[in-house]
Amino acid sequence: MTSLPVHSEDLQLPASLTRTYTSKVHGGDILRGLNALRAEDSLCDVTLTAERRSFPVHRVVMAALTDYFRAMFTGPLRESRENCIELLGVTAVGLHHVIEYAYTAQVRITPDNILDVLEAANHLQVKSLIDVCCNYLREGLELKNHRAVLAIADACGLTHLRVSVESHIVKNFRLFTEEPEFMELDYMKLCSFLARDDLEGCWELSLFDVAAQWLLNKPERLQYARQVMACIRFPLIREDLLKEVVESQYDFMKRNPTCEPLLEEARQYHSNVLMQPALQTARTRIRNTKEHMLVVGGEGDLGVMDSVFEVVMEARVNRWDRPTLPKAMAYHRVASLDNFAYVVGGQNAVNHPVDLGRSGISDVFRFDPRRNDWTQVTSLTELRTDFALVEAQGCLYAIGGRNQTENCLSSVERYDPKQNLWSRVADLPEALHGHAGCKLGGNIYISGGFSLQLMMRISTVYRYDIDGNSWHEESGMVTRRAWHNMAAVGNKMFVLGGNEKNANGEEIDLKLVECYNPSTRQWTVMANMPVPQSESSCLVLDEKIYVLGGYRWDTQQFLSVISQFDPAKNEWCICNHGLPEPLSGVGCCTMVFEKRWWQENQENSD
Template sequence: MATKSTVFPVPGAILKAVVCDRSATFLLQNTSTLSNEDVRPGDASCDVVMKGSEETAAAMPCHRSVLSCCSGYFRTMFSIGLKECYTEEVQLENVSSEILKTLIDFAYSLEISVHKDNVMPLLAAAVFLEISPVADACWEYLERHLDETNCLMIYRMRHCQIHRENLAQRAWKLVLRHVSSISHDSDLLELDEDTLIRIILSDNLNVDSEDDVLDAVFRWSHHDLTERRSALKEILQFIRRPFLSSRSIKNNKYKTVVTDKTVDEQNGAVVELNELSIQDQATNREMPVSSLQQRPRKFYDSRTVIVCVGGEVDRRGWAGLDCMNCFDPVDRAWSVWAPAPYPVCGAGLVNMGNQHLFLCGGYLPSGKCKTLHVHRYDLKTNDWEQMAPMQAARSFFGAVEVHGLIYAFGGYDPNDKPLCSVERYDPVLNRWQFMASLPMPLGSFAAAAHNGRIYTFGGCTTSNKVTGIVFCYDPPLDSWSELATMPTNRYLCSACIGPSGQIYVIGGRDRPAGSSLTCVEAYDTSTDSWLTKGDMNTARCCAAIVHVEGTVFALGGFGINSNSSSVERYYEESDNWTMHESPLPHPQCAFGCVTMQIRNG
C-alpha cells in the first residue's frame, strides 16, 4: 500500500442533512442545540467520557449529541434507555483508543486521514459504529491501493464480500494472478480451509506447474499441523495429480510430513498421493480431459510477453513496418516472430485466448490507402492466415475483444473522414456484422475493454476538433452512453487497464499538429471519475501501453521531433515512471501492441 495519507473532507451540511432526520427525536429529548461547529471535545459542556478497549485507555470527554449525529451505533446507544445514556464513562471493548480518538476527531471536524497504517482498523471500527462517511473513505482508499501485496487480505474481509462486491472480485482476480508470490506470505498461512480449496479449484490459478500448488498446500498445513491434519487429506484430493512431477513428492521438505509419527492421517494422505500421482502420470497423460483433476490449468509453465506488430519508422515519412517483435519482461530481451503480411500502421491488434492474434485494417503506406483486410496469427505455427475482411476499411480505430468476439469501431475511412460505424467479428463463424454506431464520428482515440464493456477516450471529431469525450458500449444492450469527460482533451492517445482496475490514458496531442504530451490520467469505472497521475519521462503520441504483472509499460510513439524507441514503466504504488533499459529494436509509432500468455521453452 502507498504510504501517503489521504484526506477525505465530508461537508458538514451534507452529513447533518443525512442524520438529523434520523436523530431528531433524540436531539429534542435532550433539548440539545449544540452542533459540531459550536463544541469541541474536552470542553466544559461534555456529558460523556469515551474510552478505547485498552485497560489503561485514556479518557476522552465528548458530547453525546455530536457522537449521535455522526454514528448510528452511538445514536442507538444514547437514545433507547441503556445505561450508557446516563453513565459518565463508556468504554468500547473492540475499538482501540487510537482509532476511537480518530473517529471522535472526525465527529467534530468532519475530516479524516486514511493511510496504510490505519485503514483496516479504521474500516472495521467505522462499520461497527455505523459511520458511513468514514467507511466509504476507507473503501475508496482500498479501491485505489489494491495490489498483489494486500489482495488476499482484502478478499478475506467479510465486510468486503458484503458491502463491496466489485472490490472483492478484483481482489480475487489478483489473488489468482499473483498466487506464486502470495503463497509465501503470512496471509496465505492464515487462510481457512474453504478459501484455500476455492483457490486450488480455479483453472485461472497462475502457476508455472502443479508442483507450486502442492508446495503451497504443504506450507499451509505445516503452519499448524495439529489443527490442520484432518483437513490435509481432503485438500489434497483437489490437487491435479497427473500434472505433478514425481520429484515434488519425494522432495525432502515433504518427508517431514511423511515421517511424522504424530500425524498418521497425514502420513496416509501423502503416501496415497505419492502412489496415485505416479500412476496417473503413467496412465492418464494421453487420456482425454474428463475431470477437474485431469484438466490442466491455463497458466502451467507460462509467462506473459509483449507483442508489437507493424507501425511506422518515421511518422513524417509514412515508412511502414511489417515487423513482429516480442518482449519478455523477465528476461528483458526482444525476439523476432513471423512478420506481418504487409507493412501497416494504425491497425487493430487483438489477442484471442492466447492462441491467436488478429491484425485488422490499418493504413498501408506502400499503397497510401486504408485496408479492410484481416489476418490471424497462429502461435503454434508462427504463421499468418487471411480471414474474412471487415465491412469498412478503417485506420486509427478501436479494436478490442469482449467475450470471444472482436469489436472494431470508429477510425478514419479511405477519405480520412472519421467513422461512427461499429462492427463485430465472430471467429467461429469467420463473419463480421454491423452493430450500434458510435454516438458521433471519431478517430485517433484510445480504447479499452474492461469488465465486459468497451470504453473510448478522446479522439478527433468530423470538424477535426480534439475532444476529451468518453463513451461506453454495453455489448448485451448494443448501446452507447457518455461518461465523465477526460480532464485533458487529446487524440492519438493510448489506454490500458492498470493493476488496480483503473484505465490509464497516456500521451497523445491536445490539438491538431500540436506537440506530444507527457500527461497521464486514470479513469475509475466504479465512480465515473478521473485521477491525475504522474507524468511520463518522454512525450509520446501514437504510442503503446500495456499492463504486465503489476507494471504498466509505455512503448515507442512519436516524441518531440521524431519517433522514439524508448520504453518506460509505471509503478502504481509510487505513481512514478522510470526508463526501461531494454528499448524497442527500432523507433516506431502507430503499431499494434498486446500482451500474450505463452508457454516456456
C-alpha cells in the same frame, strides 16, 4: 517522589512532549541474560530429559516458546508439578537444538541433525523452527533426494513442503523423467504432473513418449491409458509427427478404443485452422504460465514494417524474432483472444505524418503461438485505420477510425472468432478517429480522438453497454487529446499521452496522464509520463501499463522507448530495453508463448 536533586516541574518540559520508544537491543539482551542463567543452572525450575540426557530450563521460557509447553506447565497435567519430565518422541539431539533455539533464536542445522531437529520441532510444535527446517530442505532439494523429502513432508504433515518438492520436480521434469523414480510413480501422481500448465520446457511429443514408456513398463498399466493420455496435449503436436511417431510407433494408441478419440480430436483441430478458436480445450493450452509482449509492425525511418517481436522484460536476452507479418502494416490494432493474437486493419502508408487514411486496409491476420504461424481470417467490412480495437466477452470490437473515402467513421463492427465473422453493431454517437478504448466490467469505453463534427480533438468519453448494444456519454477528460492510449487496471481506467494542437495549429505532445473512476465518474490527474509518446501503443502486464514506441512532434522523431507505469504507486520508469528500432503505430498485446531458449539460459545462470 524521586531522590534526584530536581523536580519534574523544574525541567519545564512542554506537556505535548510525549514519546514511545522501542529498543532494538532489548530482546537480544533478555535472551542473552536468560541463556547465561541457564548455563549457570541459575533459577532453572524444571529439567527436561530425552534419551537419558538432562536439560535444565526455565518453565517460563519454554512456555513462551510453544503452546506444547504452555499447556504442559500451566494446565492441570501432572507435568506442571514435576521437577523432571521425560519427553518421548524426540531425540536428545533434537531437544538440545530446540532448547538452544529457544534461548538464542539461532540453530545450526547440518545433514546429520536435520531429521532430529525437524522431528523435535514438529513434535513440540515450534512453528518458526519447523519453517527453518523446511527452508533448509528446500535449499538442498535435488532429484535424487526428492522422494525422501516427500516422505518427511507426509510423515510430519507439512503440506507446504510437499508443494515445494512437487514444484521442484515440475521445474526439472525433463530430467526427472530420466530418473528410476519416474517409472515408480502411480498413475494418479503421473496424471497430476502431466496435467499441469507449468510443466515448462518439455515438448509435447517428449511428454507423450515418456507417458507411453510408463504405460508399457508394466502390462497392467495399460488399463490407465485413457486417463494418462488425456493429459497429453495432442493438438500441440505437429500433424506430421502425430502420424510418424504417435500412431506409427505406438500401436496401443490405435488399438485402444479410449485413446483413438484423443487422436481424432487432434486431427480435427489441425484440419480446421480457421475454426480453431472454437475448438479450444485444456489440451490446446500452451504449457507456460507467464505472459509476454507481442509487438507487431509499425512505421519507422525505413517505412512501414512487417516485423514481429516477442518482448521479454525479465530475460537477459529480451526479445525473440517471430515469423514476420504477411504484409507490412502500421497504425493497425492488435488484441489477444483465447491466446491468439489478432492484427486488424491499419494502413501501409510510407510517409509521416500519416496519409489521412487513404491507404487504410481491412485485412485481419491471426497469430497462433502454438503453431508459430499466421493465418488470414475474414476481413473487416470496412477499411479502417486510427481506430480502436477492444476485446470483450469473447469478441473483438473495431470502433470508428478513418479510410480512403471517409475522414472519420462512426461505424462499429464485432468479430466472433468462433464463427470467423464480422457484423455491425450500434454506431458511435459521432464519427471519430485517433481515439483510444478499453474494456472495464461489462462496458467498453472510448476516449478523445478527432471529431468530424467539431473538426478538432475532443475530451469526450463514451461508454458502450455491450448487453444493451447502446452508447452513452460519460464525464469528459480534463484535456482534449488524440492518438493517445487507454488501459484499465483494477476498477479504474487510465488515458496516457497523445497530442493536441495549440492556437497556431501546431502539434503539441502530451505527457499528462488521467485516471477515471466509473463508480464516481471522476477524473484524477496522475504523474506525468517521462517521455511524450504520441501514436504509440500500450498493454497491461502484471498490473502495470507499458507504453511502446510512438512519435514526438516537438523533435519529429520516431521512438523506441518502452515506458512503464505502476498505477498502485503512481510512478513511471523507462524500461532498460526498448523496441529494437524507433517505431510509431505499432500493435501490441500480451500472450503466453511456449518456453524458449532464453528462459532456460536465464535459469541456468541464476
